[in-house]
Amino acid sequence: MKYRLLAGGSALVMAVALSACSSSSDDAGEGGGRTTVDVWLMRDSVSATFQKEFVEGFEAQHPEIDVRVQIQEWDGIGQKITAALASNDAPDVIEAGNTQVAQFAGSGGLLDLSDRQAELNGEDWLRGLAGPGSYEGKQYGIPYYAANRVVVYRTDLFGKAGIDAASLTTRERWIDATTKLNEGGTQGIYLPGQLWYALAGFVWDEGGDLATESGGTWKGALDTPEALRGMEFYAELQALGKGPKDSDEDDPPQAEVMAQGQVAQVISTPGGANAVIENNPELKGKLGFFPIPGKTAGTPGAVFTGGSDLVVPAAAGHPDEALTFIKELTGDTWQKKLAVAMSYVPNRTTLASSVADDPGASAMAVGAANGHATPNTPGWAAVEAENPIKDYMTAVLTGGDAAKEAAEASADITRAMNSGS
Incomplete structure (x- = not known):
């Protein structure tokens, strides 16, 4: 679900060079054995400052992986993701509006991540993100961040x-x-x-x-x-x-x-x-x-509950590294930092206290506990x-x-x- 910037953020300005989808020529071998994970994030989902901090922190923790982010516009994103999922050159991680996941999963273009729920703290995901991230009993979307009225x-x-x-x-x-x-x-x-x-x-x-x-x-x-x-x-x-x-x-x-x-x-x-x-x-x-x-x-x-899930295309060149990226971005440390930086509701009910000092976000977090999604x-x-x-x-x-x-x-x-x- 598309949401405007929630509080206090300026328009996102990219601080790193952008590229298209993944390409094997940019990966292991050319980077001294490092693997490049290509990620699509949506306009205004994170600030340039947060993105830079996260990428630098992630790469320091995982020296074998480089992260390459490309910012996507909400306008026309459904068609663009559909085309990417049908190609052999899809990115490794895609941010999708939570209500869009069923459409992409129905096409057969996403990896089933049901067996990764436990390691991704799935026991207390916000149901307004987790529910739309599932399709026909399988979990395709991993809750990223939430927002509500x-x-x-x-x-x-x-x-x-x-x-x-x-x-x-x-x-x-x-x-x-x-x-x-x-x-x-x-x-x-x-x-x-x-x-x-x-x-x-x-x-x-x-x-x-x-x-x-x-x-x-x-x-x-x-x-x-x-x-x-x-x-x-x-x-x-x-x-x-x-x-x-x-x-x-x-x-x-x-x-x-x-x-x-x-x-x-x-x-x-x-x-x-x-x-x-x-x-x-x-x-x-x-x-x-x-x-x-x-x-x-x-x-x-x-x-x-509006917000986004993270998905992995079936055609992703580096699914294991993609899951490592998702595990970090949706884990405790970076969820708390993201919530504070962007005034978002974290992806799990147990992290609601991280926005206690933000009046707007804390009011959202209370409501998010009773969050729902469209069919x-x-x-x-x-x-x-x-x-x-x-x-x-x-x-x-x-x-x-x-x-x-x-x-x-x-x-x-x-x-x-x-x-x-």
Whole structure:
């Protein structure tokens, strides 16, 4: 899943020479017996500083291996990876969006890494990364880093209203606080009508899902009672603000909206706070974060876990060295450093404390414990391309019959998933 830079990072500037995929002429023999591992990482997934530190540290620990990184753009990456997997000249390690792994695994182009889970600390991987990294019972993607949405709020407006954000541990308290914030000229929340990732969280909280599978066939599930309750809560929350009912968080950019007025809350990755401050520097020091509340105080709200997995192409020239690279990058030492450097959620629940001093990342880490992913099937890509969920949300928010609109959207999801499989 593509994510913008989450917090405090600048655009990635490559500090090393880039090259194309692996080539045997660059490996053992020419490098004095050293093997070159070719790695594709995505734009903005790491900073130049972190990349340099990791590569130098890795090569010092493994003097027999050189690392060569090529940064890839998110635009068109699916087709590029598909082509690489079908070739005889694939890189050794590829960073893939967690929701993309099933598509690549379904093509037969990835190595099955199921037998390496134990040595890669698979017992406490975030399920929102590990789940999408598996396909048909086999593990192809190794969790790399995670990100999810939290509530970004104005601390000054909360203080003025006498609201303690730490107390908002249930949906009921969240609704009550947002209602109170609307008094005195404040807009309690800005929630656009088509923020479907937030809707998905509410649906999961109710025990529903976007689609379900039975006997190898996928079916849209927005028309189930559970999913309809999730949409009902979304509509209740959205009505407490003035967000457009027919667009998502990018139209208009919600960070700009929050920067311009008296908006008390938005649902965003923590990086959204940086965008707010860029648009209105006077808000520096006035933004805070808390996990999206759940139905009960003991469980945070369910969230969509975005982020990346690391995969090894079946055509990789150096699979053993690739696994050594992955083991280091996803191990304790470098996961902690990555989380701090990039304000990410580490790939394992037991490492959440490493971001305790980062308010945004620590709020994400709480939510990540209840992280979910979109349906784990190659056919989901066709759903996101059409995205009938957005049209469904707008239809309900503008007065349409929820059950009828949900049935139509579910039928569209069913068609798209099975035609795209």
